[in-house]
Amino acid sequence: xxxxxxxxxxxxxxxxxxxxxxxxxxxxxxxxxxxxxxxxxxxxxxxxxxxxxxxxxxxxxxxxxxxxxxxxxxxxxxxxxxxxxxxxxxxxxxxxxxxxxxxxxxxxxxxxxxxxxxxxxxxxxxxxxxxxxxxxxxxxxxxxxxxxxxxxxxxxxxxxxxxxxxxxxxxxxxxxxxxxxxxxxxxxxxxxxxxxxxxxxxxxxxxxxxxxxxxxxxxxxxxxxxxxxxxx
Amino acid sequence: xxxxxxxxxxxxxxxxxxxxxxxxxxxxxxxxxxxxxxxxxxxxxxxxxxxxxxxxxxxxxxxxxxxxxxxxxxxxxxxxxxxxxxxxxxxxxxxxxxxxxxxxxxxxxxxxxxxxxxxxxxxxxxxxxxxxxxxxxxxxxxxxxxxxxxxxxxxxxxxxxxxxxxxxxxxxxxxxxxxxxxxxxxxxxxxxxxxxxxxxxxxxxxxxxxxxxxxxxxxxxxxxxxxxxxxxxxxxxxxxxxxxxxxxxxxxxxxxxxxxxxxxxxxxxxxxxxxxxxxxxxxxxxxxxxxxxxxxxxx
Numbered sequence: 112x113x114x115x116x117x118x119x120x121x122x123x124x125x126x127x128x129x130x131x132x133x134x135x136x137x138x139x140x141x142x143x144x145x146x147x148x149x150x151x152x153x154x155x156x157x158x159x160x161x162x163x164x165x166x167x168x169x170x171x172x173x174x175x176x177x178x179x180x181x182x183x184x185x186x187x188x189x190x191x192x193x194x195x196x197x198x199x200x201x202x203x204x205x206x207x208x209x210x211x212x213x214x215x216x217x218x219x220x221x222x223x224x225x226x227x228x229x230x231x232x233x234x235x236x237x238x239x240x241x242x243x244x245x246x247x248x249x250x251x252x253x254x255x256x257x258x259x260x261x262x263x264x265x266x267x268x269x270x271x272x273x274x275x276x277x278x279x280x281x282x283x284x285x286x287x288x289x290x291x292x293x294x295x296x297x298x299x300x301x302x303x304x305x306x307x308x309x310x311x312x313x314x315x316x317x318x319x320x321x322x323x324x325x326x327x328x329x330x331x332x333x334x335x336x337x338x339x340x341x342x343x
Numbered sequence: 344x345x346x347x348x349x350x351x352x353x354x355x356x357x358x359x360x361x362x363x364x365x366x367x368x369x370x371x372x373x374x375x376x377x378x379x380x381x382x383x384x385x386x387x388x389x390x391x392x393x394x395x396x397x398x399x400x401x402x403x404x405x406x407x408x409x410x411x412x413x414x415x416x417x418x419x420x421x422x423x424x425x426x427x428x429x430x431x432x433x434x435x436x437x438x439x440x441x442x443x444x445x446x447x448x449x450x451x452x453x454x455x456x457x458x459x460x461x462x463x464x465x466x467x468x469x470x471x472x473x474x475x476x477x478x479x480x481x482x483x484x485x486x487x488x489x490x491x492x493x494x495x496x497x498x499x500x501x502x503x504x505x506x507x508x509x510x511x512x513x514x515x516x517x518x519x520x521x522x523x524x525x526x527x528x529x530x531x532x533x534x535x536x537x538x539x540x541x542x543x544x545x546x547x548x549x550x551x552x553x554x555x556x557x558x559x560x561x562x563x564x565x566x567x568x569x570x571x572x573x574x575x576x577x578x579x580x581x582x583x584x585x586x587x588x589x590x591x592x593x594x595x596x597x598x599x600x601x602x603x604x605x606x607x608x609x610x611x612x613x614x615x616x617x618x619x620x621x622x623x624x625x626x627x628x629x630x631x632x633x634x635x636x637x638x639x640x641x642x
Contacts, residue, residue: 236540247569318557325413
């Protein structure tokens with residue numbers, strides 16, 4: 112049996128095992144559930160080591176990237192500055208001092224560093240993301256194109272504005288206007304959000320169904336063909 | 344609802360959805376305006392016929408794994424196919440570790456299909472596309488990439504360990520200013536955000552296309568509406584419409600799975616709507632009977 116064929120056959124059994132939960136919980140489902148969790152947990156560290164730590168850090172640091180030719184010459188001289196990788200590695204390893212009661216304070220240095228750079232990135236990212244959205248919300252309430260009035264685009268912009276203002280008002284908790292019209296704005300905001308949640312729910316159903324369709328395609332087309340070739 | 348009834352519903356949905364897949368039936372997909380825009384955008388990208396090293400390339404981020412493969416894979420396939428047909432060189436990478444396998448399998452599958460359609464056509468790794476593999480670091484990586492004055496020394500090697508300075512596609516590529524088109528396919532809004540936030544250099548932002556899952560469509564629309572996105576593929580439906588556009592542009596092209604998947608999805612929707620309808624009628628009838636019974640008792 113080829114490797115590809117084995118992958119398809121096992122994949123089919125795994126899919127059926129996971130779907131067997133729809134009938135009832137059973138040992139077949141439990142086994143594949145644990146197998147999946149184990150593979151997912153093991154896959155990421157191996158990939159990071161294979162694709163990042165080894166080729167980008169350890170290989171250059173140990174000088175494995177330097178090729179020695181038969182005549183004794185090398186492709187490039189060893190770069191001793193690569194040993195500087197040891198500094199961030201050592202700093203990062205301080206995270207593990209969490210397991211020591213005496214030295215656990217050292218981990219706070221790493222956590223503080225991580226929080227600092229994450230905060231800085233988030234701050235910069237927020238403005239890069241939100242400013243275009245903010246300016247994008249300033250829209251013409253009477254749209255003209257090529258000298259003619261665009262009814263559809265105008266209505267669209269009005270709906271956008273009404274939704275934006277009423278939903279913002281709904282979440283405005285500092286003080287409230289007690290008038291009926293202010294309550295009406297708040298209720299409108301709530302109803303518009305309900306419509307939005309309905310759209311969210313519809314798209315969630317669509318995504319789940321897409322997953323089902325893909326698995327059924329796999330079972331009906333690929334897996335059945337693979338099983339057929341095994342039987343024959 | 345009884346467990347037995349639930350199981351019947353699961354079975355019914357599975358059986359009905361299987362029909363288009365078994366029969367390989369596809370219906371014309373609904374028109375998707377944002378997919379149209381993305382198609383026209385790629386059509387408008389400059390094509391270099393000189394045969395030399397390109398001055399501009401496209402960058403495709405396949406940030407999805409098996410969990411959203413159902414929707415993101417057909418999207419990535421149609422865009423990669425379009426770029427290959429147009430001879431627009433592109434680089435592939437992923438910030439999401441489980442996505443690495445797709446960087447190899449999707450272009451290989453698309454090229455196999457294109458060569459079956461036209462046996463004379465040839466695509467060469469290193470000239471038409473490059474696989475940069477999985478890149479850790481997420482936001483930090485994107486920011487470093489965006490600020491880099493020499494992408495070749497920043498990215499160093501492709502997934503096979505070949506130095507980028509030896510790869511023709513990267514000969515003239517120095518900064519992200521030479522990336523005229525960026526496409527990102529993911530179901531993870533967090534990763535998508537990193538590109539929106541950091542993939543820019545001194546006011547330069549490439550044309551940006553995005554393939555999202557159905558769940559993240561409402562969030563993706565925010566970016567499309569504000570102009571941060573130039574084109575969008577909305578779940579399977581977006582991929583199916585894009586596939587139809589490719590078929591129109593290249594009549595020899597056979598139908599792909601996206602159209603069948605979209606038809607099966609449409610059938611699934613009809614079943615769900617039908618079940619919601621039936622469930623509500625049943626509950627309404629139950630409420631009616633219960634309320635009349637209590638009313639009768641009271642009298």
